[in-house]
Amino acid sequence: MVYIETPRLILRDWKEEDFVPFAEMNGNPSVMEFFLHPLSGEESRNLFDTVRNEFLQYGYGGYAIEQKSDGAFVGFTGFHNFMFDVDFAPCIEILWRLRQEYWGRGYATEAAKSCLAYAKENLPFSMVRAFTSLTNKRSQRVMQKIGMEFEKNFMHPAVPDGHLLKEHVLYKIQL
Incomplete structure (x- = not known):
């Protein structure tokens, strides 16, 4: 199912053939620079299945991003219900991750903006948050x-004390 179309992108359900480029993206050290480590194939499979299952559980989740011009898998964006030991949880997070070859084209912003507009009209929540490492300026720019x-x-709380990625920034938007 296609959920959202933008001038350049299609945000849709996941296909099994998305797994290989998804796993390659998650294994790329540059893409995963602001995470504790790149994901193994097994970790990517678990994440892939989790993202797909969130649609069944909640009726929304992370959408696969496809480039309209050639049908290429670009990455994902969408919503995630999270609960961990912080004072603002549980809540809905908007997230994005793109394959490195698609960076610098405004795709993350285009896709995330369209997700927020879609959520405002179609989804059962009115507050969305996003967070990233203090050092991840690219994602902070997308949030802004x-x-x-x-x-x-x-x-x-999931990052070890003393680690460069321990401190995070939290952003929010009311829909």
Whole structure:
């Protein structure tokens, strides 16, 4: 099913053939620079299945992004319900991850903006948050471009103390 179309992108359900480029993306050290480590094939499979299953559980999740011009798998964006030990959880997170060859084209912003517009009209929540490592300036720029406002800094409970990625920024937007 296609959920959202933008001038250059299609946000759709996942296909099994998305797995190989998805796993390659998650194994790329540059793409995963602001995560604790690149994902193994097994970790990517688990994430792939989790993202697909969220649609069954919630009726929304992370959408596969396809480039209209050639049908290529670009990455994913969409929503995730998360709960971990922070004072703003549980909540809905908007997220994105793109294959490196698609960086710098405005695709993350285009896809995320369209997700927020879709959520406002079609999904059962009105507040969305996003977070990333303090050092991830690219994702912070996307958050700002899609209209999110800085909420606060926090220490991510899943990142070891003393790690460069421990401190995160939290952004929010009311739909």
